[in-house]
Amino acid sequence: MIETIHNWLYSIMPEGVASITEMVLIATAYLALFALAGLYLVYFERKVAAWFQLRLGPNRVGPFGLFQTMADALKLVSKELTTNDRIDKLLYNLAPYFVIVAALIALAVLPFSKQFQAFDINIGIFFLLAVSSMGVIGILLGGWASNNKYALIGAIRSGIQTISYELSVGLSLLTMVLLTGSLQLSEIIEVQRTGGWLILQGHIPAVIAFMIFMIAGTAETNRAPFDLVEAESELGAGFHTEYSGMKFAYFFLAEFINMFIIASIAVVVFFGGWLSPFGITDEITWFPQFIWFFIKVLGIIFLMMWFRWTFPRLRVDQLLTLEWKYLLPINLVNMVLMAIIIWLNLTL
């Protein structure tokens, strides 16, 4: 079908216009898909929270409450945008777009299956890290421009946190890149077709890297137990205290899309991306491989939700201690270990 549309587009308009139209179409499809995915992650989160907390969760709007988050989104879209006076108008209005755009750009390189990937660039992992760390600018701007002390504290905390944990995310992924020998996401997955999932290849540093990646990744997305940015019992709502309506929704949606991205990276680098477990569907050509990808991503996301609804929150200095005194040194040693293993061609 995609082929048909492609040919049709090129047949009715000149080549340049056709390729631009095609890009716009793809981008729109992605946006729609991930707005929807974000909404259903919110639904999933609410259901998971309810299961953990002896509640039922949303179950009134639509079957099993499936339309609840849709209704919430509609409500947010139609809501009046209230602001306090004396905000920095330009920055205040710009901030949510930074956050949501940073989250959405990262989606472009995620390999959902062999065919289902918008851009397969050769520095995929680097691109993901670079783009997803852009979101913090939006948070800082939002907190600063809100003219609210709670928002400011939240934003500053966010800056500290993201910059610190970026290092751990980067280093733990770098450890794995040593093993795969490539930054290209599709190639990282292909490596795992023959050797098995990287986490199961029997390298201890890979397991350590995965643990560190999960901790740092949770911190990157500002989720509990690292949700100091919006610590509701300390700061009200943190950096988005002064945001309402759709602008708030952007922040909210971005958090869930970021969670999806972190989980996706984990799946690609550690759990074989779209590859099926034990190759059970590898021979079936019509089987949509991206189903495996989404199942694995949901598993990782469930783990992150499990963290959130079980653990208390860290204090801001403990957060930094954890990163700079424990995770970072362990990570560096871990990377050297991995390098030695590969150099000596050992299996440890």
Add this chain to the structure above:
Amino acid sequence: MEPTVKSNIKTEEYFINMGPQHPATHGVLRLMLTIDGEIIKNVEPDLGYIHRSIEKMCERDSYQQIVHLTDRMDYLSSHINNEAVCLVVEKALEIEVPERVKVIRTIIGELTRIASHCLWWGVMGMDVGALTTYFYAFRDRELINDIFEETCGARLTMNYNIPGGLMFDIHPNFVNRTKEFIAHFKTKIPEYDRLLTGNVIFQKRTKGIGVLSPEDAISFGASGPVARGSGVNCDIRKIHPYSAYDLVKFEESLQTNGDCLARYNVRIQEMWQSLSIIEQLIDNIPEGDIKVATKAVIKLPKGEYYQRVETARGELGCYVNSTGTKNPYRFKFRSPGLSNLGVINSLATGSKIGDLVAIMSTIDIVVPDIDR
């Protein structure tokens, strides 16, 4: 040697309002914080946002009416507050209530304490960021509320004690349901421990945070779990037993560290002790009357009377100055919350904003009790 950094950038402390509308203050308490970055330099509580002049209203009301005002003070210990007023009136009138009344009052009081500590535990978890505790605690607290609802008809501002005894007898289901609750709750406190107490992050957040020395506890007049966390013996149920507390065996839960974790542990232990007290009494509620007849208009003899009880938060004292009329000349409550709140500045100064929330939570503030 102090590192010296020459810089033209000036830093300054800033002022921030925590409350009166803030999720961490559990009510309309306003804390005026002076903050240097994340570090708290000064905390100044500002009271009065929910002041209803209950003490002044007492001067207008009859003694039976005063009882109903007290459950609006510390709404989590309403039965115990009511009991305090009843006890002081009975003391002044020199009425000896039947044994049955004493035992039922004690059981109801201990159930109230468990319910209050349940709510505290849930909110404590929430304040340090673990939201799930709240729902676990409320599951168990609901059972106590159901028991109360059956017996006295209300779930929050409960009235059951009257001067001279009880309004009416306990519900026929009361004994069975209380026993069911004890069996149920005994399996749940270990669950609480597994979920929160043993958690590394929780331990880090509370151990060594907000240390209150025994001397400070005494000089601030702190009472209840706040003082007992610092090792001060102040359990009124032990020192000056009232109702049926002289009939039962229980330990005063004491910790010596004085930090947030110590106060936390005191309350967890108190839940166990309360269970044991109820267990000792629930099977031997004596038969007999449920009230001593009092006159329709109670007039206390001229003089001053004082009675104190141990609520879930500490020592509640009721002082009555009577001139022999049907209204008190002066009715003064010594509420535990106000004295306990006094320690907050000395505990929180120098700690982080996150610590302040944990400290507030372990002091267990109920704002209507502070403001009255």
